[in-house]
Amino acid sequence: MQGLTQCEFSYKGDNYKKKVREMSNAWNRTRRMKILAVGSSMTPEYSQWRDQRVNDNIPMSNPETARSLEEHLQVLPSEIEIIKQDFQKRSLELGKKIEQLEEEKMQLGLDVDVQKLEVDKLRKGNNKAEEDLDSLKTDYKKLRRSMRTAGLGKTLEQWRQEIQEEKKKVDQWEKKFQDTRAREVALEKSLLVCQNEKAGLKV
Known part of the structure; x- marks a missing residue:
């Protein structure tokens, strides 16, 4: 009160x-x-x-x-905003993945072109080696026939040494030819694998 x-x-x-x-x-x-x-x-x-x-x-x-x-x-994001942000994030990730695949595809194409050139080069070398090997075999046969028909002033030991030298040359060219052939086969297999991978990227 x-x-x-x-x-x-x-x-x-x-x-x-x-x-x-x-x-x-x-x-x-x-x-x-x-x-x-x-x-x-x-x-x-x-x-x-x-x-x-x-x-x-x-x-x-x-x-x-x-x-x-x-x-x-602070305004809470709506469901549409959340979906939009998620879509933008996924689009960015997909864009980066596409760029990465394009780079891999380009690099693979360069590798295929380089291997094609290498295969062509080896094939040319292989053909040349085959020609040289055939020429050596022909010379070797001619030499054997000449040795049987005439001595040509050489002793038997000289003929044997010359034959051994020619045989070594033939063996060396034979080995070189086999090595070249093996490299050619390996490169052809590698080229086939690269072409299959490139075809897979196109799909």
């Missing part, structure tokens, strides 16, 4: 505006309400709720659960 009595005043005189301003400021202040008595019917949850209330019925904010203004104003 005493507080209400103090609030009563006459709206006249020189100081009435000052009293109105003081009362307004007093009512605008935030004060915590305290429980003077706790009944048996009051639960702990109700007591906690009462502690959090203030004189203008606005609950006090908890600093631990308080959120910033930016968080309150």
Whole structure:
């Protein structure tokens, strides 16, 4: 009653505006309400709720659960935005994969061209080796026939040495021919594998 009595005043005189301003400021202040008595019917949850209330019925904010203004104003992305972002991400990944496959395809094409040139070069070398080998075999046969028909002033030992030398040459060319043939076969297999891989990339 005493507080209400103090609030009563006459709206006249020189100081009435000052009293109105003081009362307004007093009512605008935030004060915590305290429980003077706790009944048996009051639960702990109700007591906690009462502690959090203030004189203008606005609950006090908890600093631990308080959120910033930016968080309150943040707009959650819609389902369409989420789908759009996922599509853009997948499109970017697919573009990178396509670029990688194009680079591999280009590199594979260069490898195939190089191997084709190498195979052609080996084939030409192989043909030349076959011609040289045939020529040596012909010379060897001619030499054997000449040795049987006439000595031509050479001893038997000289003929044997010459025959051995020619035979070594024939053996060397034979080995060279076999090595060249093996390399040619290996390159043809490698070229076939590269062509199959290139065809797979086109598909």
